[in-house]
Amino acid sequence: MPLDVTKIRSEFPALAEGAAHFDGPGGSQVPLPVAxxxxxxxxxxxxxxxxxxxxxxxxxxxxxxxxxxxxxxxxxxxxxxxxxxxxxxxxxxxxxxxxxxxxxxxxxxxxxxxxxxxxxxxxxxxxxxxxxxxxxxxxxxxxxxxxxxxxxxxxxxxxxxxxxxxxxxxxxxxxxxxxxxxxxxxxxxxxxxxxxxxxxxxxxxxxxxxxxxxxxxxxxxxxxxxxxxxxxxxxxxxxxxxxxxxxxxxxxxxxxxxxxxxxxxxxxxAVDFIAALGESGQGGPQPGGSGDRSRRSRLVASMRQVEAYEEELFARLVDGLAAISGVTRYGSPERPTPTALFSVAGHSPQEVYERLGAAGVNAPAGSFYAIEAARHLGLGATGAVRAGISPYNTPEDVDRLLAGVSELAR
Structure with missing residues (x-):
């Protein structure tokens, strides 16, 4: 059964502010059960x-x-x-x-x-x-x-x-x-x-x-x-x-x-919350175990669904970025986590970050403490823009990010 993303999102109070959060690699939003x-x-x-x-x-x-x-x-x-x-x-x-x-x-x-x-x-x-x-x-x-x-x-x-x-x-x-x-x-x-x-x-x-x-x-x-x-x-x-x-x-x-x-x-x-993600689309926590299913088995089942959902959204993001003239994406399509590092020709990473942020899309820029990697890529300390997918992201979030990048790239 696929993730019930609407239910999952309802557990995150921060999402009510309306921002599309692609800043999960720096720290995810927090669901109510954890708070x-x-x-x-x-x-x-x-x-x-x-x-x-x-x-x-x-x-x-x-x-x-x-x-x-x-x-x-x-x-x-x-x-x-x-x-x-x-x-x-x-x-x-x-x-x-x-x-x-x-x-x-x-x-x-x-x-x-x-x-x-x-x-x-x-x-x-x-x-x-x-x-x-x-x-x-x-x-x-x-x-x-x-x-x-x-x-x-x-x-x-x-x-x-x-x-x-x-x-x-x-x-x-x-x-x-x-x-x-x-x-x-x-x-x-x-x-x-x-x-x-x-x-x-x-x-x-x-x-x-x-x-x-x-x-x-x-x-x-x-x-x-x-x-x-x-x-x-x-x-x-x-x-x-x-x-x-x-x-x-x-x-x-x-x-x-x-x-x-x-x-x-x-x-x-948080671990219990993850274990419950795959259970009939529930987004709330279940203590320790559920019937004869151990928490470990529930975590494995949930993470399979998370991976499948994030892979789907990530493909939408990567394909969308590839279709925008002037966008360069770094890295390989081989077995990645759903994380896109990219730049937009004619715009500094900080400018892209700020323009997207003004449109309610949180996709930060920098080297993110991977300073040796950024230097090896020729990006220096300024790095590039990073967008990461989380289970609470939606296709509409991805489309908002792509629209913002497209506007900049014109």
Whole structure:
């Protein structure tokens, strides 16, 4: 059964303002169930985690439920789910912790396709440890990252490969399973940035082969914070800096300070919201499971429908842009997430962004922190215009964007 987009849109109060939101790659809009979960947690009795008072037990349940929800979304183990202020913070923290074991002669591999949050933490940590950074380029004509290029950068001294599961700039999806297989054969760990992939595809950390998988709930209808997943056995070998009285358990040893319980409650609600998207077109959340169907199976079913719907809208967008004289689209049609990066001849990206925004179409411009990718494409820091499809977008939204671009291109 196809998504009931009218029902889905009714769950997003922000859409009542009338804007067509193509800014999902930078952060999705938030549905009512998520906002309510955040508000209810803030308004209810809650304390630091413990077992004596109801408030303490409630805090513990919020954390446990959030780990379980993320584990269902990513097909990983809840005891390996770490929460952080952001994906960037989680990656910097892990880079510093892993680099304690690196030294001169060790190597770290990064790619120019990645968001800087999966580049700079590793470059900084490697430099501090005296390790060597090896760079892998993508093909600027297609936006594709060749597996052979990653393989060529590997050596017996490679300690870690950092790679994106989907480019936040171009939408390109590297062959992560093949990359992880090659890296593991060389004895290296693999850190996968899944921020841009997670909202648009069914994710299985196990199938990807990732040792670490990071993502951001605010890209898939949740609150602003970061998530990092890894096998508990691997995390047990990593020793981050922490306060003396702080727990030394996994994953708690990686979570600095008191967790934001209201944010975690919102993340659980976001995962439940996604799980319900495919159920008879419902756009509201269902707790944990539905009958004998696990939340994981419901998430998989929902994401298949999301992918099909977004692919349909994306084709409309891409075909429409291709028909407008003076529009250049960057990247490849091969297995992309529904993200279009484009420019309009005679107009700066900022001007296109502003003109579209004045018409109620939110499609921002820039390099979006994928600064190495933007430079490699010859776009520099100014980048280009980015339009991303979300499940709450409609064909009418796409047509509004195309009309605005057409007017500029005349």
């Amino acid at each position: 309510r979960a955040v508000a209810d947690t803030l308004c209810g009795g809650i304390s630091n985690r413990g077992s004596v008072t109801a408030a303490e037990r409630r805090a513990g349940s919020v954390v446990t439920e959030a780990r379980s929800a993320v584990a269902d979304l990513l097909d990983c183990r809840p005891e390996g789910v770490i929460f952080a202020r952001s994906m960037t913070q989680a990656t910097y923290d892990m880079a510093r912790a892993l680099a304690k074991e690196w030294g001169e002669g060790d190597e770290v591999v990064v790619t120019r396709l990645d968001h800087d949050a999966n580049i700079r933490p590793w470059v900084t940590a490697a430099e501090a440890a005296g390790a060597t950074v090896r760079w892998v380029d993508f093909d600027p004509a297609t936006g594709l990252l060749p597996v052979d290029a990653v393989r060529a950068a590997l050596s017996p001294r490679t300690r870690l490969v950092a790679v994106t599961a989907a480019s936040n700039l171009l939408g390109t999806r590297p062959d992560v399973p093949a990359i992880t297989e090659a890296a593991h054969a060389a004895g290296a760990l693999v850190y996968v940035d899944g921020v841009h992939l997670t909202p648009h595809a069914t994710v299985s950390v196990a199938d990807l082969g990732a040792d670490f998988y990071a993502c951001s709930p605010y890209k898939f209808f949740g609150p602003h914070h970061g998530v990092l997943s890894a096998a508990p056995e691997l995390l047990d070998t990593v020793h981050p800096d922490k306060l003396l009285p702080a727990a030394d358990l996994v994953p708690e040893r990686f979570e600095l300070g008191t967790l934001p319980y209201e944010t975690l409650a919102g993340t659980t609600a």
